[in-house]
Amino acid sequence: xxxxxxxxPAGGSESIVSAVRCGADAVYFGGKSFNARRNASNFGYDExxxxxxxxxxxxxxxxxxxxxxxxxxxxxxxxxxxxxxxxLGADGFIVQDPGIxxxxxxxxxxxxxxxxxxxxVSSAYGINLLEDAGFSRAVIPRECSREEIESIAANTGIELxxxxxxxxxxxxxxxxxxxxxxxxxxxxxxxxxxxxxxPFGVNGKGGHNLSLKDLSLIDSLPELAETGVMSFKxxxxxxxxxxxxxxxxxxxxxxxxxxDSSVTEALGSVFSRSGFTRGYYDSQLSKDMFGIxxxxxVEDSGAVLNSLSHLYDNENPLxxxxxxxxxxxxxxxxxxxxxENYFAQVSCAVIPSEAVxxxxxAEEAAARLSKCGGTQFYAADIKCEIDPGLYLPxxxxxxxxxxxxxxxxxxxxxxxxxxxNNREIIIAPHRAExxxxxxxxxxxxxxxPEGVKADRVIIPLDTPGETVxxxxxxxxxxxxxxxxxxxxxxxxxxxxxxxxxxxxxxLALAGNIDGIGIAKSxxxxxxxxxxxxxxxxxxxxxxxxxGAVDCLLSPELxxxxxxxxxxxxxxxSIVYGRxxxxxxxxxxxxxxxxxTQCKRESFIEDRLGIRFPVRxxxxxxxxxxxxxxxxxxxxxEIENTDFDLLYFTTENxxxxxxxxxxxxxxxxxxxxxxxxxxxxxxx
Numbered sequence: 026x027x028x029x030x031x032x033x034p035a036g037g038s039e040s041i042v043s044a045v046r047c048g049a050d051a052v053y054f055g056g057k058s059f060n061a062r063r064n065a066s067n068f069g070y071d072e073x074x075x076x077x078x079x080x081x082x083x084x085x086x087x088x089x090x091x092x093x094x095x096x097x098x099x100x101x102x103x104x105x106x107x108x109x110x111x112x113l114g115a116d117g118f119i120v121q122d123p124g125i126x127x128x129x130x131x132x133x134x135x136x137x138x139x140x141x142x143x144x145x146v147s148s149a150y151g152i153n154l155l156e157d158a159g160f161s162r163a164v165i166p167r168e169c170s171r172e173e174i175e176s177i178a179a180n181t182g183i184e185l186x187x188x189x190x191x192x193x194x195x196x197x198x199x200x201x202x203x204x205x206x207x208x209x210x211x212x213x214x215x216x217x218x219x220x221x222x223x224p225f226g227v228n229g230k231g232g233h234n235l236s237l238k239d240l241s242l243i244d245s246l247p248e249l250a251e252t253g254v255m256s257f258k259x260x261x262x263x264x265x266x267x268x269x270x271x272x273x274x275x276x277x278x279x280x281x282x283x284x285d286s287s288v289t290e291a292l293g294s295v296f297s298r299s300g301f302t303r304g305y306y307d308s309q310l311s312k313d314m315f316g317i318x319x320x321x322x323v324e325d326s327g328a329v330l331n332s333l334s335h336l337y338d339n340e341n342p343l344x345x346x347x348x349x350x351x352x353x354x355x356x357x358x359x360x361x362x363x364x365e366n367y368f369a370q371v372s373c374a375v376i377p378s379e380a381v382x383x384x385x386x387a388e389e390a391a392a393r394l395s396k397c398g399g400t401q402f403y404a405a406d407i408k409c410e411i412d413p414g415l416y417l418p419x420x421x422x423x424x425x426x427x428x429x430x431x432x433x434x435x436x437x438x439x440x441x442x443x444x445x446n447n448r449e450i451i452i453a454p455h456r457a458e459x460x461x462x463x464x465x466x467x468x469x470x471x472x473x474p475e476g477v478k479a480d481r482v483i484i485p486l487d488t489p490g491e492t493v494x495x496x497x498x499x500x501x502x503x504x505x506x507x508x509x510x511x512x513x514x515x516x517x518x519x520x521x522x523x524x525x526x527x528x529x530x531x532l533a534l535a536g537n538i539d540g541i542g543i544a545k546s547x548x549x550x551x552x553x554x555x556x557x558x559x560x561x562x563x564x565x566x567x568x569x570x571x572g573a574v575d576c577l578l579s580p581e582l583x584x585x586x587x588x589x590x591x592x593x594x595x596x597x598s599i600v601y602g603r604x605x606x607x608x609x610x611x612x613x614x615x616x617x618x619x620x621t622q623c624k625r626e627s628f629i630e631d632r633l634g635i636r637f638p639v640r641x642x643x644x645x646x647x648x649x650x651x652x653x654x655x656x657x658x659x660x661x662e663i664e665n666t667d668f669d670l671l672y673f674t675t676e677n678x679x680x681x682x683x684x685x686x687x688x689x690x691x692x693x694x695x696x697x698x699x700x701x702x703x704x705x706x707x708x
Contacts, residue, residue, distance in 0.1 A: 484530075
């Protein structure tokens, strides 16, 4: 079994040093622009180069995060970053945007691609598609249970990376719109404002019902290694170097069988929200998973930070070296050093002299050569061949060791350059349909009114047969929506699709790559839905080449960015609907109410008294915006699209009928609403 790596976060240079010196096998960090922690210090290109050289000299890998959505106007800048990072010799990119993944593979086919957890891929169906697209690793969601991780590992061929320590997002990664909708700072663009850490009550009962404790699976690392997980990832690019040092040390101790409770206890003091949780991993979802950062947590952390900083005071001898020393009469002494397939050979101009009082022995030479202190090397094996009766000064041996290890460091640091293609970004203009089609989507089949008509009606998988037959009789096309939250439900969704197809439904709506894999597994045509986060023209190309018949654009795009998108595939935008701010596996309502008490009528409430409806489906909770997005009177300002989507969630049949009528007549809304992000400059 291949040894799994400990993967450490780095928001700045000191965190890289702390991670490496405490035993990390790899680090991940981002540049200044396109990474999911843009508020961290991050790295300029000179800093990236120094970081890569430092890490490679210590046999530590470097993965660069390019894990945000990128707009067309940013593609040239992203391309420049890809080229420069590849030239610096990074070991891989962590990517969210399908368009950026394609751009990387076209520019630098040889660099490994890791699918960010922001891609929301939670099943073998999606991960196997990622492998087909050229990814070598997938970072699976933090919401996965142990059994789900084992199932994915048993049914996929690429490497799997699992978060084992650090903050937990309340929302399924890549599906959160709360920060952008409420505060204009997009989590998908690297600037999440963490509104979930603020107070949110349930049905008027207060609390912090969106704030989860930090995850810690450190005790389960040996068990995870047995499943075939290749990388143990620590969250925390926004956190201090001392936190990184403690988390890496705790992981290293666990894998090495070393029991040091002081580090584990200190880690809890450095950062926790009233303790840690492992609820998702153990399939034990409850209010015990929720927690906040208390005054006591902060005070405790201040007391231990100084002690933790000493964990990385000195260079850690990470690299075992084999040495072969030769001393022959009348010849320059030589020293060969080797680590794995890397080696160096040096000689010394000091010719050995005849021994007068004492001759140098193999034991003495080995003792001198083994003193690698202050470097990343340690002598694992030393062999000496010395002619009798010779003397060599200690300074000559020291010089040989220093020079040989310096040359070995250069050898280890060197990477053969990647082959680069300077791909010119050419985006053909899109020719939109003169008359846009109407698509209507229903979250709940109970809200579907009689006589609804559209170019496409999108229904949930559990829609009753009689409703399906009625819709098929009245509409040109009926599509079945595959939920974004697949996890262990893939087989159930496939059976649902087969049942609906037998009734006459001939199109699936895939909200993410899992959905594409599920649709393809039964040869069912598909369209790309909301959770796909399509943000640029290259991603539209990717969807077309994957076989999508059309594509819903990200609601985080501005109207002017939508108008500039190119490509051939038909695309559309939401013109009405309560946007899903979060999709959560741990229902916030259950902190206060049972499912029976909830009656599918609950809400969470912020500090200002604003209420956000919560509705559950397929084992996940959907938190919708307090007011709907409405563009029914502004559809003429939406350019370059082929269909409009009415996205129904909490509406009853009467409300649905009125809104459809408003859309058809171009009426302004007679209720509280938002224009979403179409006119806003989100960060």
